Amino acid sequence: MATVGPVRWWRSITVRLALASALMSTLSIGVVFGLLYWRAVGVVEDQAADTVGSEIRSLAEHHGDSGMIGLVQSVQERSAGSSVAEPVYLVVDRFGTRLAGNLLAWPPTVVPDGAWRKVELYRRGDDRPMLIGARAMPLAGGSLLLVGRALEGRVEIQEAIGEAVLWSLVALWAMTVGGGVLLSRTILRRVDEVAAINREVMVGELGRRVPVRGSGDEFDRLASSMNSMLARIESLMTGMRTVTDSIGHDLRSPLTRLRSRLERARDAGGSEVERERALDGAMMEVEATLDLLGRLLEIARAESGLQRGQMAEVDLAAVAADIVDLYAPTAEESGIAVEATAGRPVPVSGHAELLAQAVSNLIDNATKYARSRIRVDVVEDGGMARLAVVDDGPGIPEEDRERAAERFVRLDPSRTGRGAGLGLSLVAAVARLHGGTLQLSDAEPGLRAELMLPAGVAPPVG
């Protein structure tokens, strides 16, 4: 058996999950900010291109209105004001001589066609090239005009976004690590809890249960399914113990009687009749004991669930009809009328032989206790196949109903001599085997014993 030790943190599934999710988030942050950057830069540039376009048009108009003198003057005004010289201007005459503006010379890559271009230029008094977006156009008289804007904003965006990325990554990783540690500690604690309970159950503390917090989360679900498993194991173990105890106890008396009868037969001192009677009695004891043992084993097998592999489609209504047919004459002999509502087929996925045995146990009880009538109904109702055996006898008092289906429980042994108290136990075991229940209720007067099984031929769960 593998021992359940503490989980190393790097083996912990939470840590691995947190890491994977951090990686995913990093990736998506990259994608989001990349897109943002690309779009932002585009917008800034489009704006610059528009501004430059309208400015160059208005300057060209100005040249048309007030001639070169006017143009030079307004260019000088505009470029003089800004020492940082974000806007770029240049006016050259047709020989390429600079007339006005804050550029030293006409950049060779700029063609005066009015189109938007990006060039790296040196401004006057600046030894660092900068990225400029510019438009240039020819003016009347062969001179040229260039208007541009520094695209430095792009770098700023880049830096801002880079910073944002960095900080979000730092925050993300901090949260991931912190959350992962926290999560894995909570989860590990709950896993350790379950493992601890398991160890206790393994050493024999069958009554231990995993705490359920009531939050309905996955651990609660796991805990309650484990608990029902543990409860089942416990009841099976208790059942086993009861069976072995009761077999021991219940076989002791018939075996003791058997022994004394055999002794009497041996010592019968010649009387042939007496010997024969003793032997017959011994025979009967043996039969009864074997019968008891066989029934106990049958219950144990039904309890074990081994026969689930042999389920087939069975018509519960047909089984009930067969058994009614089998028992009716016996009941009628004792003045009890048996009615069976002949209905349509009620298919269940089941073990025909065991179902027949269960129904016959119910009818057998009803025959013993009914005053004048027994009714057997089989119906399908809301996904449940219900088989009810109703009699008009004394019934079972409410407080005894739960106990009645336990092994060897006979509520009123004085009423009927015969019976081992195993009939209802088998019925209940067969019901459980089929994923159903046995319900005892008041038929006012009498007992209503109802076998409820999942209808249909789907394999029963659990």
Add this chain to the structure above:
Amino acid sequence: MTRKILIVEDDDDTASFVERGFAEQGYAVDRTGDGREGLFLATDRAYDAIVLDRMLPGLDGISVLKALRAAGVVTPVLILSAMGALDERVRGLRDGSDDYLVKPFAFVELHARIDALIRRGASRDEAAPTRLQIADLEMDLLARKVTRGGKAIPMQQREFQMLEFLMRHAGRVVTRTMLLEGVWNYHFDPQTNVIDVHISRLRQKVDKDFDVPLIHTVRGSGYKLAVEE
């Protein structure tokens, strides 16, 4: 003609109990406690029936049975198995056994069943009868009518089936469980005397108004339909 029977059973007590029982009934009995030897004997000699234990050393009962059937041996086989294994019966029958009995059993039960098996094996080749008759009791299987001494006896379906079962086993003991299996097709033990009540109703119809009773109770084991001397 003596009937030959093979007992394959490793438990000495059970085996000798069965052997003695059959010998007393006039059968010739071979006996072995080993599956392989059982298989060898069963294929080598002509038996009328084989009693085969499920749990055997060497080769288990089901394997012996399968090997026998694979080799084309059609001798009727009755499987013996431990108690509490109601559901194993189905498996045994599926694997080619002709009958199944749970240990411990009464010898009369085993005898009645083997008797029925041998009889069935012998009549396998005959055409299926359309009429059955014992003394003045007649059954028409096609018209599903019963008459005794020329007088029609009205019967319900189950009664007809029971009488048919008894008539097919005429002169032999039929146990209560055989009736339950043969007529109702269930194998569990009904605890009470339900079958007896059915039989007594059948008797009312078949024997009551006639001088010679045909349905007899065999003490401690079951019933027999026969003209008793």
